[in-house]
Amino acid sequence: MSRPLKLSRRTILRGAGVAMGLPMLECMADDQAAETPPSRFGMFYFGTGMNMRQFEPEDEGPDFKLSRILQPLERHRGQFTVLSNVFLNHGGGHDGAYPFATSIARGEKQQISPDQIVAQQHGKATRYPSLQLSVERGTAFGSQALATTSWNEQGIPLAAENDPKVLFDRLFRPDSEQQKVNRAHEFRQRGSVLDLVMEQAGGMQKRMSQVDRQQLDQYFNSVREMERQLDRDVAWSDRPKPDPDLKDPKRFEKSITDKQPDFRYDTYAKLMYDLIALAFQTDSSRVVSYVVRRELSGGVYPEFGVSKGYHSLSHHGNDPRNLEELAKVDTIYMKHWAYFLDRLRSIREGDGTLLDHTVLGFSSGMGIGHSKNRLPTVLSGGERLGVRHRGHVRLSTPTPLSSLWQTMVHCCGVPTGDAFQDSPGVIDDLV
Incomplete structure (x- = not known):
């Protein structure tokens, strides 16, 4: 009787000038168990805030009632925490993407962003130390609507990519x-x-x-x-680049950006989230930043069925229709976030799932009414990295957004030193 086949996770098939990586197989289970899965870090920016009146839950604790906008996340209860009483000292305006990751206002000398701090340690073992994604290519540095939230050690913005095809080719196309x-x-x-x-x-x-x-x-x-x-x-x-073992690789054969007449955001959003999941799964990169929604321009699409652009809706003037449409759009974005968590949770890894070994944080540069003191903030994943999810936590004192980033960096096992931006320390309720 032949013995069961056992393969290394890094097995490469070679032949006729071709080299291909393999997807995770059951015969790699022992090899996978012997290795500690790497930590992953994701930082996500939703420009122009959200309708906090229908985002922020009323009660607290693990059994809190999800608000309308957060309702799509119900199936992930226990794997995310909503944080209230979070502020951004230089937020509240449409240049909020500048201080989002560094707490430093537009026009001032920037410093390294938390994703790049993590990339310095965890990016050494991957083809791409970090990936910068956005709905707009480049940096748009100098304008209010910055297209990236990543900054290197010299305080220089790192350009983002917005086309799923370009990203797929970079990651996987031989x-x-x-x-x-x-x-x-x-x-x-x-x-x-x-x-x-x-x-x-x-x-x-x-x-x-x-x-x-x-x-x-x-x-x-x-x-x-x-x-x-x-x-x-x-x-x-x-x-060789890894083979992601896709059921439908043709999804990534055509460029898709919102400048095209047949653009559909639902397709685009899922492609971008799928690519992040694939980059993590294949260990092509362990660090991602993503400007999901920019300031001022865009944010809504024809299939959303609303009457105005997102920026116009955010100047709601307490008009019921504006507030209703604002909540409708925000809920659509949360449906896509739930899809992303689905993808990560469906991938088995080590003693859990890819979501368990990935810490994800999203927020914005403002809340509602251009407030800097009431930000839509959620931490997802990371259970195997030491994250303790609490459902909804209303922090006892106003807490800078930098405390979320410090907590996430800490969970990735990267030292942050005595001082981290304007943070008073990690958020103890979460670790």
Whole structure:
């Protein structure tokens, strides 16, 4: 009698110039159990707040009654916590995406965002240290409606991607032989350019004032970061991308952005959440930030069946119709969030599910009526990372949003030091 087959999680099938990763199989169970699943971190921004009158629950505790907007999350009760009494010191305006992750106002020198703090530790083992997603490509830096909430060590915004096809190709589409040749040439060219830049800049530094030297030192830091990314690109260039084992890979063969006439948000939202789940599942990345809804523009789509844009609805003037449509739109977004949690919970991993090993936080730069003191804030997942869900927690004192980020970073096993933004510490009720 033949012995049962046992495979490593990292088994690669090779043949005729093709290399493919495998999905999780039962014969990998022992291998999986021997490894501690990695921690994952997700930070999500819902621009322009929400209708807090129909978002915030009235009662507290694990058995709280879900509000209208949160009702789609009922099937995930026990795997998320709603936090009330959360504020953002520089929030309340349409430039709230700037301080969202760092507590630093627009126009001031930014600092590293919590997702990048986690990426510094957990991103070393993955092809992509972090992924930045958004409904708008790029950064939109300088405008009110920032398209990213991720900032590197130098306080520079990290550009986001908005097209599911581009993301899928980057994560999973194998490179052609010509692409490999072109990439190898680009690596060599970029490397030589960086060497030249560093040599020239180093020679100029000796003749500069102290202020200029400080400027140049900041520039050096950016160059070093480029070098680190170059080294990572080279190291990963010959490793095959994972096979996500999709039932319908054609879903990702067409570019989808809200600039297209046949755009449907329901399709788009599910594709984006599916890609995050796949990136986590295949360990392509362990850190994600996602601007789900930008400030000022967009936020509603024809299939929503509402009369105005989200920004216009947020200036409700206590009009019942505006408030009703605002709650309707927010509920649609929560249905998609519930879909995302479904996906993560359906994937078995280690002693639990992918959701259990992933900590996710969403909030906004404002609440309702452009308030900075009543933010729609939810923590999801992370049970195997030490998160203790409490249903609805009305914090006893006003608590900065940075305390949520510090709590999530802490649950990912990353030290935060004595001071973390304007946070007084982790939220003890959650750990």
